[in-house]
Amino acid sequence: MFLAICLLAGFAFSLNAQNVGINDDGSVPDNSAMLDVKSDSKGFLPPRMTYDQLKVISIPATGLIVFCTDCGPAGLGTLAINSNGVWFYLNANRIIPLAPVQGTQLPFETQITWNWNTSLEATGYKWNTVNDYATATDMGTATSKIETGLTCGGTSYTRYAWAYNGLGNSNSTALTQATLDCFTCGNPFTDTRDSKVYNSVVIGTQCWMKNNLNVGTMILGSVNQANNSAIEKYCYSDLDANCTTYGGLYQWNEMMQYSTTPGIQGICPSGWHLPTDAELTTLTVYIYNQVAWRCTNSTIAKAMAATTNWTTSATTCAVGNNLATNNASGFSVLPAGIRGTAGTFSSQLTYGYWWSSTPANASASIARNLVNSGASPITVPSADNLFGYSVRCLKN
Secondary structure, three states: OOOHHHEEEEEEEEEEEEEEEEOOOOOOOOOOOOEEEOOOOOOOOEEEEEEHHOOOOOOOOOOOOEOOOHHHHHOOOOOEEEEEOOEEOOOOOOOOOOOOOOOOOEEEOOEEEEEOOOOEEEEEEEEOOOOOOOOOOOOOOOOEEEEOOOOOOOOEEEEEEEEEEOOOOOOOEEEEOOOOOOEOOOEEEEEOOOOEEOEEEEEEEEEEEEOOOOOOOOOOOOOOOOOOOOOOEEOHHOOHHHHHHOOOOEEEHHHHHOOOOOOOOOHHHHHHHOOOOHHHHHHHHHHHHHOOHHHOOOHHHHEOOOOOOOOOOOOOOOOOOOHHOOOOOOOEOOOEEEEEEOEEEEOOOEEEEEEEEEEOOEEEEEEEEEOEEEEEEOEEEEEEEEOOOOOEEOOO
């Protein structure tokens, strides 16, 4: 009966002493095997059963093999073998990896960071804007992709990711996410590089960051910032908490990312730039003309100073006009202090210095200074580039 079944199935059955062969080429069974099954188009199918069915087999013999349909990693099924009454399953990893599972996407106004999870047996991943593996970007082992130049305002996007190894690729996984609402000056915005949130303020025709920039990796004040692939910052007294409150302190060249072109992006977020001396003058003239003129020249300092952290207030307005109260402009200067050229920190709570992107000469640049005495802000015409000052960014 068994031989008839084999013949009907298109296989040859051969008997060689105590060796049995089932094949489709008429070959003699191997002497080392009691049963030698050979095919280049079909496999050997053992009994299939669930774990509940498997565990009630009466007195299973050592070496008994079945395919357990709900055992193994993630319950995907695996071969199981019995040894001395104990069942062991063989690791049933797929030869071709499973499609990666969508991760948590990170949206910004015009940028999305696409994320997916690792896939078992994958040696790499591909990503594409369309569902086409052949034209996809090879991401290597990376499981994220930053895509820029998108449309803000809740625009929805779908992208695709695949897992692959040396034997093939998975099905695609659809990644979906919408961008954030478009930026309006006066609202907060997120720096896509580190997810820090900054406030913004309209002053005249300009849109300014309302906070000092705080980007990069803190280094000790005793060390000069270096021209390398990382943005470096000083935190007053080498305490990271001071960067959180007052922002980072930067040498001019680090701020400029080692360019000398006024008005470049430098270390500012995308869509923002480092203000020139002329743009800072536009700011202070506007504040004086619109806010501070009603009292004395010194009230421009009061109109620009934040309402907290100063040891004493800038000069008050004798007339009591509300427009000349602290921070009437919304620029919110904080007394962040400085990192000196010798590497020491000073003047926190009493001075706020911030750079312009306009050089004065080969080793110095133009800055601004606001001091708690109220006779500021004043232009610093030639500040040594090795000083560590605050940085404000201006919207493009």
